[in-house]
Amino acid sequence: MTTSTTSESSAAAPLLDLQSLVVAVRRRRRLWCSMALLGLLVGAAVSVLLPSPPTAVAKVLVAHQEDQPNDPGTLIRTDVGLLQTTRIAAKALRSLGSPEKPEDFMQHYGAVGLTNNLLQITVTGDSDAQAVARAKALADAFVADHVTRIKDAADAEAKALLDQRDRMQGELAQVNKAIGDGSSQSGPKASANLESLFASRAELTSRITDFSQRAAEARIGTPQLIAGTQVVDAPRAVRHSLPRTAATNAAIGLVLGLVLGLAVAAVGTVVADRPVLRRDIAANLGASVIAELPRRPGGFRRRRRIRAARERLTASLARTVRGSPEPVSLLELGCARGASVIALDLAGALAAEGPVVIIDGLPGPQLAKRRPKPGDPTVVSGERAAAVSHQERRLGVGSVAPGTAWTDLQYLGTQTVLVVRAGHGSAAWLHTVARQLADQRIPVIGVVLIDPDPRDRTDGTLWDGLHTALRGQNERLARQNGTGPRRTERQPMWAARVPDSDQEAR
The missing domain is CATH 4.10.860 (DNA Excision Repair, Uvrb; Chain A)
Structure with a gap:
């Protein structure tokens, strides 16, 4: 029933738990x-x-014939693109007398449009003087090229208009000749032809005058554009701090x-999908979190709180071991040292009632190679564990990390407390641990969480796990004996529908 409930809750869980993600990242x-x-x-x-290499900057004011107040910056971006051409680079290198290739020189300068008409040129060099000279040559080459393009455009437009005017003048000459030839003729037909020719002459004369004016106007704005294109900020070296x-x-x-x-x-x-919150760890293991121990000692107050938490945990586990007729083991996942310390504390608390033997099933040297101190419990491992007398209290310490010999865990104890470090095992491995322990018929009394997140406020209690939880042990024994108070704590809905005999069988 616990497995099915866990599966249902896992199926209903979101694909990405933001709370778990934030805690894990933190x-x-x-x-x-x-x-x-x-x-x-x-x-x-x-x-x-x-x-940063020596750098120089210069600012150029660029006047355009097509300037508009609502221009989105297309013209100045065109100027930036023209500056990054081999023609401008070659002109600047010729003025500098440098044998450098224009393609290589283009890698050392750039430009950006500050406004629709203001261009900033940035040039690097081997020294400040060279950078300033390069910036000046580039600015002058760009201004000269821009002026040349303005003049060429104005001359081309004026020439086209003048060509049209000359063609019209040729047509006007033909019309004047036809008028002179037709003036000697008489009659209604001749008069009509003369009127038509006079009208054509007037139209051609007007068009010729218009083309002459337009050709003159085409060159009128050129000096203004040429004067408006100039270097407004002389090249200067940029100081680097x-x-x-x-x-x-x-x-x-x-x-x-x-x-x-x-x-x-x-x-x-x-x-990795490594659960960190006590809610997720309890759900994946199918057992409630019964205690927590911080992993990092920190300052004096923190060490005192950790010591107090260890004492409470030791007292709680000691009561559980005393009241259990079956041997109890501690199985660690990602915290072998913490599990060994808890086992030693627990053995010390039980030593007053009789001899205690710790059966070492850890793969590391945490217990096997430690130096025993006066009053420490006996630690045995391997074949020596079989020779332990039944009159001595046994406390097994093992591991459920990958590579565990699952069939050997029952020799450490028929009940277990899992000591798990938060964020160490993946969700899949926690499921594997729960399944393997269930196959070995080793009930999990509870989970001791090592290095929990201090801001975790989730509930690590499984309400459908009373058959193995610490809070249900006394009630279970009372039910077996037919005595004891009735349970008043909240039950899961499925537990209220299952008879007591069936629930105990589960």
């Missing part, structure tokens, strides 16, 4: 803080190891590293 703050610090250091190092540049690059590197670290942490959290 727990990986070492990763994204390290990435942010690395980005800060790289940004500062780039400013020192790759300093190394501390300011280093601070700027370091800030940029810090932000980029932080963003990259957060992205990596978020993606890793989603891909």
Whole structure:
């Protein structure tokens, strides 16, 4: 019934739990803080190891014949594109007398339109003087090219208009000749022809005058455009401040590293699917969280709180072990050292009632290679565990990490308390642990959560797990004996419909 309930809750869960994601990313703050610090250091190092080359800037006012108040900046972007051509670069190199190729020179300068008519040119060089000279040559070459294009456009337009005027003048000459030949004739037909010719002569004369005026006007605006295109800010070297540049690059590197670290942490959290919240860990393991122990000691107050939590946990587990007729084991997942410390504390609390033997099933040296102190319980492992007397209280300590020999866990204890580090095991592996323990018929009394998230406010209690939970042990024993108070705590809906005999069988 517990498995089915867990499956239903998992099926109804959203694909992405934002609360779990935020908690998991926050727990990986070492990763994204390290990435942010690395980005800060790289940004500062780039400013020192790759300093900015000497740079010069110049500003050019560009007048266009097609200027409009609502121009979106198309004309100035065209000027920027024209500046990045081999023709302008070649003219600037010729004025400098440099043998450099225009294609190579184009890699050392750029331009940006500040307004619809203001162009800023930025040039780099081997020194400030060279950068200033290059900026001046580029600005002069661009102004000269722009003026040439304005003149060529005006001359082409004027020439086209004058050609039209000359053609009209040829037609007018033919009309005048026809009028002279027709004036000697008489009659109504001749008079009509003369009237038509006079009308054509008047129209041609008007059109010739119009083309002459338009040709003159085509050149009138050219001087104004030429005068309006000029260098308004002479080339000057840009002063670079190394501390300011280093601070700027370091800030940029810090932000980029932080963003990259957060992205990596978020993606890793989603891909790994490692439950962190006590709610998710309890649901995946099918057992309630009965206690928590912080992993990092911190300051004095924090160490005192951890010590108090360990004492409460030891007392609770000691009561459970005393009241259980079956041996109890501690099985760890991702916290072998924490499980060994809890086992030693628990054995010390039980030592006053009789000898206690810890059966070491951990794969590491946490218990096997520790130096025993006076008064410490006996620790045995391997074949020596079979020789332990039944009069001695047994406390098994093992692991449910990948590679565990599942069939050996029942020799550590027929009941177990799982000691799990939050965020260590994936959801799939937690399901595997619960399934393997169920196959071995080892009920899980509860889960001790190591290194929990301090901001976790979720409930780690499974209300449908009373048959194995600590809070249900006394009631279970009372039911078996037919005595004891009736249970008054809240039950799941399915438990109210199942008879007591069937529920105990489950």
